Amino acid sequence: MTDNLEVGMKLHAMYSDGEFYPALVDAISTSKNRSKAPVKVSFVGYDEAPVWKSLDNLKSKKIPKSAQTPEPKAKPKAKVKAKAAPEPKAKAKAKAKVKAKAEKPKRAPPSIKLSYFGIEGVAEKIRLALVIGKVEFEDDRVDFARWAEMKPTTKYGQLPVMQIGDGEPFAQSGAMLRYCGRMARLCPPQSTLKIEEAIGLEEDIGRTVAPSLYMGMKPQQYGYPEDMPKEERTKIQLKLRATIIEKPDGPLFQQLGWMEKLLGEGPFMCGKSVTIADCQVIPRLRHLKKGILDGIPATILDDFPKLVEYYDRFHEIPEVKAYYEKLAAAAAAK
Numbered sequence: 001m002t003d004n005l006e007v008g009m010k011l012h013a014m015y016s017d018g019e020f021y022p023a024l025v026d027a028i029s030t031s032k033n034r035s036k037a038p039v040k041v042s043f044v045g046y047d048e049a050p051v052w053k054s055l056d057n058l059k060s061k062k063i064p065k066s067a068q069t070p071e072p073k074a075k076p077k078a079k080v081k082a083k084a085a086p087e088p089k090a091k092a093k094a095k096a097k098v099k100a101k102a103e104k105p106k107r108a109p110p111s112i113k114l115s116y117f118g119i120e121g122v123a124e125k126i127r128l129a130l131v132i133g134k135v136e137f138e139d140d141r142v143d144f145a146r147w148a149e150m151k152p153t154t155k156y157g158q159l160p161v162m163q164i165g166d167g168e169p170f171a172q173s174g175a176m177l178r179y180c181g182r183m184a185r186l187c188p189p190q191s192t193l194k195i196e197e198a199i200g201l202e203e204d205i206g207r208t209v210a211p212s213l214y215m216g217m218k219p220q221q222y223g224y225p226e227d228m229p230k231e232e233r234t235k236i237q238l239k240l241r242a243t244i245i246e247k248p249d250g251p252l253f254q255q256l257g258w259m260e261k262l263l264g265e266g267p268f269m270c271g272k273s274v275t276i277a278d279c280q281v282i283p284r285l286r287h288l289k290k291g292i293l294d295g296i297p298a299t300i301l302d303d304f305p306k307l308v309e310y311y312d313r314f315h316e317i318p319e320v321k322a323y324y325e326k327l328a329a330a331a332a333a334k
C-alpha cells in the first residue's frame with residue numbers, strides 16, 4: 001500500500017484536531033512493527049516533531065482509495081457476535097447493529113456553546129471565527145442577573161466559557177479562538193508565525209488601552225479606593241487616554257501604525273486568506289472606532305487609511321456582513 005509513496009512527497013495528513021493539513025513524507029517503513037502506521041510525516045509550517053501515520057490518516061492520489069477509507073470491519077465482528085449469541089433475536093439485533101454502523105453517515109460534529117456577555121469584548125473573535133467558518137454554535141449571551149448566579153460555577157469567575165458537546169466547560173478566549181479557528185480552517189499552518197505576531201500586536205494594544213478602561217471599572221486595582229467618585233475616575237481615564245493617542249509617539253498611535261505596516265498590502269492580516277489573526281484584530285478596531293471610550297475619538301483610525309480599508313473589506317465578507325446585519329436587526333427589534 002505504501003509502494004507509490006516516496007520520501008519528500010507532498011500529501012495531506014490528519015492532525016490531532018482531526019483535520020487534514022499539508023505534510024511531507026519523511027520516512028516510509030516496511031517493518032512489521034510499523035505496519036499500523038508506516039509513514040512518517042512532518043506538517044508543513046509546523047515546528048513539531050514528525051509523526052508516524054497510518055494510511056487512513058493520509059490523503060494522496062498515490063494511496064489506493066481502499067487504504068484511505070478502510071472498509072468497515074463490521075462483518076467479521078458480526079460472525080463472532082453471532083456465535084456467542086446464537087438466539088435468533090440476538091442474532092438479528094447484532095446484524096442490525098452492524099448494518100447501522102456500516103451505513104452510519106460521518107459523525108456529526110459536537111455542539112458548541114459559547115457563553116459570554118451581550119457585548120463583543122473578548123469573545124467576539126471566537127464568534128467571528130465560527131461565523132466565517134460556518135461552524136454552527138450556540139451564541140449564549142449572559143445577562144448580568146444570570147451572571148450573578150453563574151459566576152461562582154465558573155473556573156476563574158469569568159466569561160467566556162465554552163462547552164463542547166456535554167464535556168467540561170473551558171475558559172480562556174485565546175484557547176477557544178485557536179480551537180475554533182482550526183475547525184473553521186482559519187489557521188493555515190504555514191502562516192502560524194505571522195498569525196501569532198498579529199495576535200501578539202493586538203494584545204499589546206489591549207494592554208495599552210486596559211489601564212484607562214479598568215480605571216473606570218476597578219480603580220482599586222490601581223491603588224485608588226473602590227468607591228472613588230466617577231468624576232475623579234474619568235479625569236484619570238482622560239489623562240491616560242490623551243497620553244496613549246499622542247502623535248507620533250503615544251503607544252496606541254504607534255501600535256496602530258505597526259498594525260498597518262504588518263497588514264502591508266493585505267488584503268488580510270496574513271495575506272490572501274482570512275485567518276484567526278483577522279478575527280482577533282477586527283474586534284479591537286471595532287471597539288476603538290465606536291468612539292465609546294471617552295478620550296479616544298471615533299476618528300482614531302483616520303491616520304491609518306490602509307487599516308480602514310482593511311476594516312471595510314473584512315466587513316464585506318458575506319458571513320460577517322450577514323452576522324452583523326442580523327445582530328443589528330435583533331437590537332432594533334428590542
Ligand SMILES: N[C@@H](CCC(=O)N[C@@H](CS)C(=O)NCC(=O)O)C(=O)O
Nearest residue numbers: 121122157158159160171172173174
Ligand atoms: N483571559 C480571559 C479574560 C476573561 C475576562 O476578563 N472576562 C471578563 C469579561 S471581558 C469577565 O468575565 N468579567 C466579569 C467578572 O469578572 O465578574 C479570557 O481571555 O477569556
